[in-house]
Amino acid sequence: MQDNIREVLAGLPKGVRLVAVSKTKPVEDIRAAYEAGQRVFGENRPREMEAKHTQLPQDIVWHFIGHLQEKNIKYIAPFVALIHSVDSLEALQRIDREAEKCGREIDCLLEFHIAEETTKVGLTYDEAAALLGSDGYAAMRHVRILGVMGMATYTDNREQVRKEFRHLKAIFDRLKAVYFQTEDSFRELSMGMSGDYDIAVEEGATMVRIGSKIFGERIYHA
Numbered sequence: 001m002q003d004n005i006r007e008v009l010a011g012l013p014k015g016v017r018l019v020a021v022s023k024t025k026p027v028e029d030i031r032a033a034y035e036a037g038q039r040v041f042g043e044n045r046p047r048e049m050e051a052k053h054t055q056l057p058q059d060i061v062w063h064f065i066g067h068l069q070e071k072n073i074k075y076i077a078p079f080v081a082l083i084h085s086v087d088s089l090e091a092l093q094r095i096d097r098e099a100e101k102c103g104r105e106i107d108c109l110l111e112f113h114i115a116e117e118t119t120k121v122g123l124t125y126d127e128a129a130a131l132l133g134s135d136g137y138a139a140m141r142h143v144r145i146l147g148v149m150g151m152a153t154y155t156d157n158r159e160q161v162r163k164e165f166r167h168l169k170a171i172f173d174r175l176k177a178v179y180f181q182t183e184d185s186f187r188e189l190s191m192g193m194s195g196d197y198d199i200a201v202e203e204g205a206t207m208v209r210i211g212s213k214i215f216g217e218r219i220y221h222a
């Protein structure tokens with residue numbers, strides 16, 4: 001597994017950060033990756049992330065990549081470094097409130113729907129524009145939007161995947177020009193997973209989220 005990490009890292013250009021997606025995997029696996037030098041880990045269940053956070057070294061940087069229900073934000077708000085999956089104004093408002101309670105600012109990405117599959121979640125450009133132009137967003141003091149995230153269609157058709165990543169890059173560029181031109185912190189493009197991150201990197205990803213290629217296939221228990 002440490003070899004997998006080194007192999008992935010060796011293939012990433014400078015400036016592209018690896019989020020090692022450790023969801024469902026035991027703390028021993030995360031510790032092994034940590035010992036290989038990895039510091040950024042991604043989880044998609046708040047209680048699981050909280051439990052791992054308490055058991056593992058405190059310099060681990062925890063990214064949340066899953067759907068975040070209102071009642072669960074409090075479990076991760078004290079320590080989460082980046083939430084990749086903000087898909088509504090309401091969600092951002094709740095994160096803002098929990099961040100305020102913790103006396104901190106939480107960094108977020110806006111998640112966009114770029115895949116063909118209707119099952120995948122995320123904003124459209126127009127929805128994001130409405131969010132960013134709203135009074136509610138203007139009033140927030142405890143969240144900061146650093147960029148965008150998206151998941152491509154699960155398919156062998158690499159041209160389609162490339163087209164979807166290009167679409168996300170275009171959304172990023174447009175948001176940057178319209179809403180974040182003077183904010184250097186708006187610079188992150190989170191795209192690419194085990195099966196498609198090579199394409200994502202070619203299309204401008206600054207962060208890739210890789211799970212099974214590092215930790216092996218996940219087994220879900222019902």
Ligand SMILES: *Cc1c(COP(=O)(O)O)cnc(C)c1O
Nearest residue numbers: 021065193194195209210211212
């Ligand atoms: C599980 C997950 C990943 C990692 O998927 P792999 O195919 O195992 O690399 C990346 N992003 C999100 C949002 C995920 O839920």
